[in-house]
Structure formats: C-alpha cells, structure tokens
Amino acid sequence: MSLDTELVLDWFAETARDLPWRRPECTAWGVLVSEIMLQQTPVARVEPIWREWLERWPVPSAMAAASQGEVVRAWGKLGYPRRALRLHAAAAVIEAEHDDVVPSDVDTLLGLPGIGAYTARAVAAFAYGQKVPVVDTNVRRVVARAVHGAADAGPPSTTRDLADVDALLPEEGAAVYSAALMELGALICTARAPKCADCPVFGECAWQIAGRPAYAGPVKVAQKFAGTDRQVRGLLLDVLRGTSEAVPKAKLDVVWSDAGQRDKCLHSLLVDGLVEQTAGGLFALPGEHR
DNA sequence: GATCCGTGGTC
DNA sequence: TGACCAAGGAT
Numbered sequence: 001m002s003l004d005t006e007l008v009l010d011w012f013a014e015t016a017r018d019l020p021w022r023r024p025e026c027t028a029w030g031v032l033v034s035e036i037m038l039q040q041t042p043v044a045r046v047e048p049i050w051r052e053w054l055e056r057w058p059v060p061s062a063m064a065a066a067s068q069g070e071v072v073r074a075w076g077k078l079g080y081p082r083r084a085l086r087l088h089a090a091a092a093v094i095e096a097e098h099d100d101v102v103p104s105d106v107d108t109l110l111g112l113p114g115i116g117a118y119t120a121r122a123v124a125a126f127a128y129g130q131k132v133p134v135v136d137t138n139v140r141r142v143v144a145r146a147v148h149g150a151a152d153a154g155p156p157s158t159t160r161d162l163a164d165v166d167a168l169l170p171e172e173g174a175a176v177y178s179a180a181l182m183e184l185g186a187l188i189c190t191a192r193a194p195k196c197a198d199c200p201v202f203g204e205c206a207w208q209i210a211g212r213p214a215y216a217g218p219v220k221v222a223q224k225f226a227g228t229d230r231q232v233r234g235l236l237l238d239v240l241r242g243t244s245e246a247v248p249k250a251k252l253d254v255v256w257s258d259a260g261q262r263d264k265c266l267h268s269l270l271v272d273g274l275v276e277q278t279a280g281g282l283f284a285l286p287g288e289h290r
Numbered sequence: 291g292a293t294c295c296g297t298g299g300t301c
Numbered sequence: 302t303g304a305c306c307a308a309g310g311a312t
Binding site: 034035036037038039040041042043045046079080082083086113114115116117118119122134136137138139156182185186190191192222223226 | 303304305306307308309310311
C-alpha cells in the first residue's frame with residue numbers, strides 16, 4: 001500500500017499554510033527553532049514567538065550569548081520550558097563545535113540536547129532537503145488510517161514507525177512529501193473529526209475502504225494536569241517570568257497552598273536549572289542575578 | 291514502555 | 302464543562 005504521491009503533493013501545493021519556517025529564505029536555524037517550539041505546542045501560539053526569536057537571535061551564536069534566564073523569559077508561555085534551556089544548550093554546541101551552522105546529519109543532530117528522532121529528521125528534511133522519514137503524531141495518524149485502515153495509530157514505536165514511513169517516501173521530493181503528510185494530518189486527517197470530504201486521498205484511503213472501523217488498539221491513558229506538579233511548576237515559573245528581580249521565597253509561596261508539593265516543585269525547578277537561588281537566598285531565572 | 295514535563299483552545 | 306488535543310524528548 002502507498003499514498004499517491006501526486007495527489008498529496010498537488011493538494012499540498014494548493015492548500016499548505018504559508019508558515020514562515022517553510023519559506024525558502026528561512027535558515028536551518030530557523031527551522032530548528034520552529035521544530036523545538038512546535039513540540040506539543042500549536043502553530044498559532046508558536047508563530048509570533050518564533051518571529052521574535054529569529055529577529056533577536058538570527059544565528060545560534062547570538063542565542064548562545066544570551067543568558068539562560070533571557071531565553072526562558074522569551075519562551076513565555078509556550079509550555080515545557082525545559083525545551084528553551086535545551087535549545088539554548090544546543091545553540092552553544094552548534095557555535096562551538098559546528099562553526100555556528102546547524103548540522104545536516106541526522107546522527108549529529110540526534111546528539112544535540114532536546115533533539116530526538118522526530119526533530120533530527122525534520123531538520124534534515126525541511127532545512128536540508130534530505131530523504132529521511134519524518135514521523136510525528138500527524139504522520140502516524142495519516143498512515144494508520146490511509147495505509148493500514150485503522151481509525152488511529154497505536155502506541156508509538158520509533159523503529160517500526162520510521163520503517164513504516166520510509167517505505168512511503170518518493171525518490172524525488174521526499175522532504176516536501178513529508179511536510180505534506182504532516183499538513184494533511186494537521187488540516188484534514190485530524191484526530192477528532194477528520195474532514196474526509198476534503199481529503200485528496202479519500203478514494204484510496206484504507207480506512208474508508210474498510211468501512212471506517214472503530215479504533216481497536218489499547219486504550220490511551222489521559223494525562224491529568226490540574227493539581228499536578230506540572231501545574232505547580234508552571235505557576236512558580238510564571239512568577240519569575242513576570243519580574244526582572246530576584247524574589248524571596250514568600251513571593252513563590254503564594255501560588256500554591258500545599259507547602260510540601262510547592263517545595264518539591266521548586267526543588268525540581270532548581271535541579272532542572274530553570275530556577276536559580278542567589279547568594280542572598282532569593283530566587284530568579286538562571287543566569288540573571290549571579 | 292510508561293511516566294513526567296506546560297499551556298490554552300476546542301467541542 | 303471537562304476531557305481531549307497540540308510538528309516530542311528524556312529518563
């Protein structure tokens with residue numbers, strides 16, 4: 001089974017969103033920044049921040065010269081702020097070891113902090129035009145439906161997923177094809193209510209042909225948020241993001257009533273390097289009050 | 291492989 | 302309205 005390359009590419013050419021990191025003038029660094037920001041964060045929230053970042057830090061060495069705190073603050077509320085720290089660290093490695101040029105080799109990219117199986121191949125494909133399988137949640141869902149006839153993708157398995165998608169890639173235009181599969185999953189073959197009537201591969205979709213069977217895989221466990229450490233860490237960090245001053249612990253204590261959980265979360269933020277304690281015992285974003 | 295890690299929009 | 306979802310990675 002395969003997905004008709006022409007149908008997918010033609011649809012993409014007509015329908016694709018004009019996102020700044022897809023423009024020909026966008027650098028590999030711009031692509032890398034976009035891929036990190038887009039991990040688990042929707043396009044609409046990423047775009048304005050991405051524009052700020054590329055203007056402020058147009059090359060890796062520019063970001064490496066900034067403090068960690070500046071980067072965490074500029075990350076704003078994109079979520080999962082450890083990504084900002086890891087991107088900052090990756091920028092330093094790229095400056096020091098790669099002549100300020102984002103590597104094009106997948107294995108080299110995989111060695112950089114914050115870059116995993118998806119991001120490494122996304123950069124290789126979208127920034128350097130390489131024919132490598134780019135597998136994100138969208139692609140997994142599109143392939144599950146159109147190729148395997150399942151309502152949704154089962155649990156991820158990097159090895160299997162990569163081989164799966166690799167078999168679909170055309171010899172020419174593989175990178176654009178990968179972008180097209182992602183766009184198809186983002187705009188048409190969506191998780192909740194897929195717009196099958198608008199789908200370019202409706203006629204060859206294995207899921208349609210099979211009569212749209214219900215999802216048969218293992219039940220996915222929903223992640224909670226309210227009351228978790230994730231929420232508390234977010235609240236604590238938001239206090240520090242909102243001020244340029246180092247603050248006493250009392251300023252942090254007001255965000256959560258459970259002192260045990262609060263302290264545990266503050267400690268974990270310190271361990272992660274997202275928060276620093278000054279010589280005077282105050283708390284601040286890292287690198288701004290030493 | 292399961293769990294943890296933010297945040298806000300949607301139906 | 303609350304559960305689900307969004308271009309994952311690290312451990």
